[in-house]
Structures are given as structure tokens and as C-alpha cells.
Amino acid sequence: TxxxxxxxxxxxxxxAARDCGYTPTHTEPPRAEDERRDGVALFHVPSRGKAFVDLQNDVTAGDVAxxxxEGYRAVEHLKRYTTLGMATDQxxxxxxxxxxxxxxxxxxxxNATGTTTFRPPWTPVAIGALAGPHRGRDFRPTRRTPTHGWAEAQGARFVEVGPWLRAQWYARAGETRWQDSVAREVRTVRExxxxxxxxxxxxxxxxxPDAATFLDFVYAGMISTLRVGRVRYGLMLRxxxxxxxxxxxxxxAEDRFFLTTTTANAGRVMQHLEHAHQVLRPELDLTMLSVTDAWAQLAIAGPRSRELLAALLDPGADITDAALPHMAxxxxxxxxxPVRVYRLSFSGERAYEIGIPPDYGTALIERIMAVGAPLGVAPYGTEALGVLRIEKGHPAGGELNGQTTAADLGLARLVSSRKDCIGARMAxxxxxxxxxxxxxVxxxxxxxxxxxxxxxHLLAPGVAATVANDxxxxxxxCFSPTLGHPIALALLRRGPARIGETVRVYDPLRGGDTLAEVCAPVFVDQEGARIRG
Structure with missing residues (x-):
């Protein structure tokens, strides 16, 4: 009652209050009269007309009879014979x-007749709760990295990268401009x-068993020849x-591969792989799983990165150049x-990436900072990461814009001529x-x-700023702290053949108009000695 x-x-x-350590004040419950309990449940009033039971599927009492x-008396048979309860209200x-x-x-x-299996939602959900608030920022929830709280406590400024919030730079006392913070972070990684x-x-x-064959099909380069314990840079074509x-x-392992993609294209690449498997090569025996959220991944980069890694890992790990060369x-x-250690670099310096279950992400970066303090370790954000990759000439979002080929990016050597792959013929x-x-360039x-x-825009010096001359x-x-002057990557007509020439860099919207020298896209360590040394 x-x-x-x-x-x-x-x-x-x-x-509940006592369980939480409080002493509740006893009060009397609101007064209410007990209802009569001799009521009779009435589900159907017989009549000569139709009596609808399920208004969505037009099931009547006559259909139940x-x-x-017909013998469909079990509730699951009743449901399927009449479609009772199979509409949107479940x-x-x-x-x-x-x-x-x-x-x-x-x-x-x-009770003896039984009930059917109920499916979610268990309780009615208003349409507004499902669709109404999903606008603006609520349309796509913000995702945070495993070390977000730690970065926030270190004074990081954040930027939206796809659905993620990433640390953009870490300001320190006395740094009045964001450029000062970024320049310090770049120098820390370089030195x-x-x-x-x-x-x-x-x-x-x-x-x-067919994973290697499949990856040969979706990547431009040869993946099946990759040895266990090795890493290879891969390029996918549309x-x-x-x-x-x-x-x-x-x-x-022989039948197991771990792929990484750019942040912005993670979902698109997964869709591409699923389409390639289900539609183009359904005969191949393999399974794919997105594990982005299953790993926290921290990059340790710089000439003293191996010293830090040696102090970080438990005794017994062999990280010498012989045991763990570049791209291993x-x-x-x-x-x-347990962690996975990958030796690869996005900065042009000796670098390692450590993969650990995300629950340990904050503990790992705290330990890195502790053991790396004598080595001068410092966190760096996406701005410094961008400067480092521009200095090294690595193509990224601005270059991977959906309008460039492997040859345009200077990566034609990565397209294998020994096999076929998606996009090879069309390229x-x-x-x-x-x-x-x-x-x-x-x-x-x-x-x-x-x-x-x-x-x-890029123009020949002395010509009119028109579309025809573009x-x-x-x-x-970016500004390069390593070189001490501005640098840039660009897509220039017949670019590789024009190294040493002068072009006009024209930016009418922001009032920019200057002359620039065309050079190789790698500004720092063109021989790659730092990565291996």
C-alpha cells in the first residue's frame, strides 16, 4: 500500500544515512490511507466489436484468441504469430x-503463462532525451587523453583535435607568449x-592467418615481409x-599486427579496412579490432631518451641499439x-613510444617525469610536436588533404611495384x-x-597575383627555434625540380607578401643520424 x-x-x-556515518533524525512518514486490496484486475471487456490490444501493430483480442x-499458446509463439509487442514500444x-x-x-x-523477453530501453525514454540535446558541443562528446588531468595540473593549454582535447603547450612562469613555451619545448626535445x-x-x-595478405592489399608498401618485432611506416591509398x-x-606475431593511424582519420581508416575486408576481400580469414581506447601511448623523444627509458623500465629490458634498433x-x-616499447620517431630525434593500459597513463607520466628530472625532461604539446615534424619534413594534416598522391609527398618509393594494392592502378x-x-617542398x-x-599562395616573382599564375x-x-627563422612546407608545381629558386609567398587576406627560397622539405638532420644515433 x-x-x-x-x-x-x-x-x-x-x-543509508547511518551507513554513511550520520545520525538521522527520526520523523514520521506522511500520512496516507491504505487502499482497498480487494480489487480485481480487468484486462479485457468482452464486446461484439474489435478490441485492440497492440495499437501500433493493430493486434486485437480476436487475434489472441x-x-x-491455432495452438500458438506459448507467449513467444503468441508474440511471433500476432506481432504482439514487436513495435517500437517493445x-x-x-x-x-x-x-x-x-x-x-x-x-x-x-505468472504461469509467462512473459516475453524485454529489450532495452527497459523504461520509456523520451524522444527529446535521445535527439533533442544532441546539438552543438553535445552532438559529439569531448574525449580526453589518459593524462588529461595531469596535464591540466601542469598548466597545459588545450586544443580540440578531432573529438579529442590535447595539450597544446605547457606554460611556465615568466613565459608571456605561447611562442616562448613552444620554443622551449622544441629545444628541450632537440637538446x-x-x-x-x-x-x-x-x-x-x-x-x-590472412592478416599479412590483407595488409599487403590495403597498404601501398609490402607488409608481409615485415619481421616479428619490427615496425614499418605505412601509407594507405584511396x-x-x-x-x-x-x-x-x-x-x-606471425598472424598479429598493430596499426596506428592519424588522430583525425582513425574512424575513417577503420571504415576503410572493414569495407576492404567485407566487400573486396571477404575470403581472407582475419579479425580487426579498434584498440585506440585500450592503450595510453607516451612518446619519449630526444638525445637523452634512451637514458630515461633505461631508468624507467624494470631491470632486464635490453634496449641497446643492437636489441632495439630504429623501427623495432x-x-x-x-x-x-607490462608495456610495449616502440622505437620510432615523429620528431627527427631518437625516440620511443611506450604503450600501457590507460588506467596506468597518469602513473606512467609521473614516473617518467620523476626519473627524467636529472636529464632535464619536460612535457611538450601539439604545437611543439608540429614544429618538430615541420623541421623534419614529415607530412601531416595539411599535406594529407585528400588531394595529394604518394609521389606528390615524395613518398613514391613506398608504393611497392611487387604487388597490387588499393589505389595503385588509379595512381x-x-x-x-x-x-x-x-x-x-x-x-x-x-x-x-x-x-x-x-x-x-605561391607565385613566380614579378607576375600578377591571379588564379592563372598560382x-x-x-x-x-612555423618559426623554427632550432634554425632561428621561419620555415614552411608547401605544395609547389614541379617542386622538386625547383630547389634553389625564389618564389613569391602571397597572402592577401593577412597582408603577407614576401620572397622565399625553395628548399628540400627536411630542414633538420637530412641524413637521419639523430634518429639512429
Missing amino acids: LAAALADGLAAGEA LAHR GKTASVPGIAIMAALTGRDI AVGVCDVSTLGKIEVVG EDGFVLDDGTVARL MTTATVGGV QRPALADPARPAL GLKPRDGRSAIRAGA EGYVTSA
């Missing part, structure tokens, strides 16, 4: 009356050692021959927790193989100081 329910609720509340006569409005009518026809009560959370990179495991994404492939991986433990079309296509201001901004555009730009 209502009075009994109120008394029971009050008693439960007092018990027909099911009884039986919330119709199942009990329908079962009650069947119970009366069979001479049993409702000592830095740590960056790269957990947002897409991560996919491909497992099965079916039209343009570059879809880049990343790394690590071979964990191994397993180890940190504080007894050979005359328009995509034209040497006059815009290709990746570096730019340096002729005066050594004028800013170059991404999006600026020869390319700047894709990425």
Missing part, C-alpha cells in the same frame, strides 16, 4: 494485456628529452589513388605492469603521374625573418 511504501522508503533512507485456437503498452487474455483462454494466471601524450593516434589490431592516411605497422619494438615492464593515371603536379624566407603562413600554396608553417 501507499502507507507501507512511504514507511519503507523512510526506513531505507535512515539506514485465434492464436489460442511490448510496454501491449504485452501484459495480451498475455492476460491468453492466460484467461488457457485457464492459467499470468635533452621530452615526453608527449600521443594516445589519440588511432590504434587497430589485425589478427588472423581507391582513386590519392593518399588516405599514413601511420605505422608493428608485427607482434619489444615488450617490457614498468613497476611490474598511375596520367593526371596523377604528371611531373608538373604540385609536390612537397620546403620554404625559407629570403630575408631570414618574414613570417610565412599556411594557406598563402603555382601552389603553403600547407604548414
Whole structure:
């Protein structure tokens, strides 16, 4: 009864308060009269007309009676014979009356007749709760990295990267401009050692006896020849021959691979792989799983990164150059927790990435900072990461824009001629193989100081700024703390053949107009000695 329910609720509340360490003040429950308990359940009033039981599927009491006569008396048979309770309410409005009518026809009560399997939502959900608030920021919830709280406590400024919030830079006392913080972080990585959370990179495991064959099909390069414990840079092409994404492939076992993708394209690459398997190569025996959220991934980069890693890992891990060369991986433990260690670099310095279950992400970065303090370790954010990759000439979002081919990016050597892959044939079309296509180059201001901004147009000196004279555009730009002057990456018509020439960098929207020297896209350590040394 209502009075009994109120008394029971009050008693439960007092018990909960006592369990929390409080002394509740006893009060009397609200007064309520006990209802009569001699009522009779009435589910159906017989009549000569139709009596609808399920208003969504137009199931009537006569349909239930027909099911009884036909022998469909079990509730699951009743449901399927009449479609009772199979509409959008999943039986919330119709199942009990329908079962009650069947119970009366069979001479049993409702408990003996049974109920059907109810599916979510267990309780009704308003349409507004499902669709109404999903606008603006609520349309796509913000995702945070495993070390977000730690970064916030260190004074990090954050930026939205796809659905993620990533640390953009870490301001220190006395740094009044964000450029000061970024320059310090870049110098730390170039001269000592830095740590960056790269957990947002897409991560996919491909497992099965045909995994290597499948990856040969979806990557431009040869993956099946990769040895266990080694890592290879991989380039994916779309079916039209343009570059879809880049990343790394690590071979964990003969039939198991660990793939990484760019943050922005993680979902798109997973869709691409599923389509390639289900539609193009369904005969291959393999399984794919997105494991982006299953790993916290921290990059340790800089000339002193191996010293830090040696102090970080538990005794017994062999991280010498012979045991763990560039583009190799191994397993180890940190504080007894298993980790994966990948030796690869996005910065152009000796670098390692450590993968650990995300629950340990904060503990790992705290330990890195503790053991790395004597080495001068400092965290760095996405701005410094961008500067480091521009200095090293690595293509990223501005260059992987859906309009570039492997040849445009100077990566034609990564497209294997020993096998076929998605997009390989289309990439050979005359328009995509034209040497006059815009290709990746570096730019340096002729005066050594004028800013170059991404999006600026490239023109021959002295010509009018018209569409007809446009020869390319700047894709990425920054000030290089390592070199002491602005640098940029650009897509320039016949770019590789024009090294040493002068071009006009024209930016009418922001008032930019300067001359720049065309150079190789790799500004720092063109021989790659730092990565291996």
C-alpha cells in the first residue's frame, strides 16, 4: 500500500544515512490511507466489436484468441504469430494485456503463462532525451587523453583535435607568449628529452592467418615481409589513388599486427579496412579490432631518451641499439605492469613510444617525469610536436588533404611495384603521374625573418597575383627555434625540380607578401643520424 511504501522508503533512507556515518533524525512518514486490496484486475471487456490490444501493430483480442485456437499458446509463439509487442514500444503498452487474455483462454494466471523477453530501453525514454540535446558541443562528446588531468595540473593549454582535447603547450612562469613555451619545448626535445601524450593516434589490431595478405592489399608498401618485432611506416591509398592516411605497422606475431593511424582519420581508416575486408576481400580469414581506447601511448623523444627509458623500465629490458634498433619494438615492464616499447620517431630525434593500459597513463607520466628530472625532461604539446615534424619534413594534416598522391609527398618509393594494392592502378593515371603536379617542398624566407603562413599562395616573382599564375600554396608553417627563422612546407608545381629558386609567398587576406627560397622539405638532420644515433 501507499502507507507501507512511504514507511519503507523512510526506513531505507535512515539506514543509508547511518551507513554513511550520520545520525538521522527520526520523523514520521506522511500520512496516507491504505487502499482497498480487494480489487480485481480487468484486462479485457468482452464486446461484439474489435478490441485492440497492440495499437501500433493493430493486434486485437480476436487475434489472441485465434492464436489460442491455432495452438500458438506459448507467449513467444503468441508474440511471433500476432506481432504482439514487436513495435517500437517493445511490448510496454501491449504485452501484459495480451498475455492476460491468453492466460484467461488457457485457464492459467499470468505468472504461469509467462512473459516475453524485454529489450532495452527497459523504461520509456523520451524522444527529446535521445535527439533533442544532441546539438552543438553535445552532438559529439569531448574525449580526453589518459593524462588529461595531469596535464591540466601542469598548466597545459588545450586544443580540440578531432573529438579529442590535447595539450597544446605547457606554460611556465615568466613565459608571456605561447611562442616562448613552444620554443622551449622544441629545444628541450632537440637538446635533452621530452615526453608527449600521443594516445589519440588511432590504434587497430589485425589478427588472423590472412592478416599479412590483407595488409599487403590495403597498404601501398609490402607488409608481409615485415619481421616479428619490427615496425614499418605505412601509407594507405584511396581507391582513386590519392593518399588516405599514413601511420605505422608493428608485427607482434606471425598472424598479429598493430596499426596506428592519424588522430583525425582513425574512424575513417577503420571504415576503410572493414569495407576492404567485407566487400573486396571477404575470403581472407582475419579479425580487426579498434584498440585506440585500450592503450595510453607516451612518446619519449630526444638525445637523452634512451637514458630515461633505461631508468624507467624494470631491470632486464635490453634496449641497446643492437636489441632495439630504429623501427623495432619489444615488450617490457614498468613497476611490474607490462608495456610495449616502440622505437620510432615523429620528431627527427631518437625516440620511443611506450604503450600501457590507460588506467596506468597518469602513473606512467609521473614516473617518467620523476626519473627524467636529472636529464632535464619536460612535457611538450601539439604545437611543439608540429614544429618538430615541420623541421623534419614529415607530412601531416595539411599535406594529407585528400588531394595529394604518394609521389606528390615524395613518398613514391613506398608504393611497392611487387604487388597490387588499393589505389595503385588509379595512381598511375596520367593526371596523377604528371611531373608538373604540385609536390612537397620546403620554404625559407629570403630575408631570414618574414613570417610565412599556411594557406598563402605561391607565385613566380614579378607576375600578377591571379588564379592563372598560382603555382601552389603553403600547407604548414612555423618559426623554427632550432634554425632561428621561419620555415614552411608547401605544395609547389614541379617542386622538386625547383630547389634553389625564389618564389613569391602571397597572402592577401593577412597582408603577407614576401620572397622565399625553395628548399628540400627536411630542414633538420637530412641524413637521419639523430634518429639512429
